[in-house]
Amino acid sequence: MSDPKQASxxxxxAQKDLKALKGMMDPNVFEEEIxxxxxxxxxxxxxxxxxxxxxxxxxxxxxxxxxxxxxxxxGADVSGLWDLVEYNTFAVRFRYEFVGDWDQPLxxxxxxxxxxxxxxxxxxxxxxxxxxx
Numbered sequence: 438m439s440d441p442k443q444a445s446x447x448x449x450x451a452q453k454d455l456k457a458l459k460g461m462m463d464p465n466v467f468e469e470e471i472x473x474x475x476x477x478x479x480x481x482x483x484x485x486x487x488x489x490x491x492x493x494x495x496x497x498x499x500x501x502x503x504x505x506x507x508x509x510x511x512g513a514d515v516s517g518l519w520d521l522v523e524y525n526t527f528a529v530r531f532r533y534e535f536v537g538d539w540d541q542p543l544x545x546x547x548x549x550x551x552x553x554x555x556x557x558x559x560x561x562x563x564x565x566x567x568x569x570x
Contacts (some may be wrong), residue, residue: 448563474503480524483559
C-alpha cells in the first residue's frame with residue numbers, strides 16, 4: 438500500500454537539500470564534497486519518497502544503485518537516472534574520509550537542474566496519487 442505521508446516527508450527533506458544546493462553555487466565558498474553530499478542526499482531522499490509512493494518500505498541505505506534497482510524491480514522507469522549513481526561517492530558513509538581533489542569540478546548548474554527534475558518528478562507522482570486517491 439502506498440504511503441503518501443512518508444513519501445511527502447522524504448520529499449520535503451529532499452527539497453530542503455535542493456534548496457541548500459541552490460545556495461551553494463560558489464565553489465570558492467562550498468567545497469565539492471559539501472556540495473556533492475547535498476546532491477547525494479537530495480537524490481537519495483527523492484528515490485526513497487518514490488519507493489514509499491509505490492508502497493515499499495525503502496531500504497536503509499545510502500547507495501543510490503540499491504534504490505534505483507528497487508524502483509526498477511517495481512516497474513518504475515529509472516532508465517535516465519543511472520548516471521546519478523556517481524554521487525554515491527559523496528554518501529554519508531564517506532563524510533569523514535578524505536575525498537581528495539576532483540579531476541574536474543562538479544557542474545553545479547546542470548547538477549542542480551537534474552536533481553530538481555527528479556524531485557519534481559517524484560512530486561508529480563505524489564500529486565497524481567493524491568488527486569486519484
